Amino acid sequence: MSARIRRSVRVSNDLGLHLRAAGVLVQMAGGFACEITLERDGAGGQRANAKSIMSVLALAAGRGTALTVEAEGSDAERAVEALCALIDRGFES
Secondary structure, three states: OOEEEEEEEEOOOOOOOOHHHHHHHHHHHOOOOOEEEEEEOOOOOOEEEOOOHHHHHOOOOOOOOEEEEEEEEOOHHHHHHHHHHHHHOOOOO
């Protein structure tokens, strides 16, 4: 049985989830075995595969956008923790 973990986070950096930030997020997400999605809160439930740069960029998540990070699989808890921390730090390593 695999765990499903969800956590909300708000994009706080000035440029939002722009190309460089999305690249950092996708690279980090790719290091986990679990399935990871991002959901833009309040935008009709728009979802993105966190391991796909085009999917993440399509969220158009600017500063202040609330996102839900959801992961399912053996390392889901670690993945959600790491990605939320990355977003909280403004996508800085």
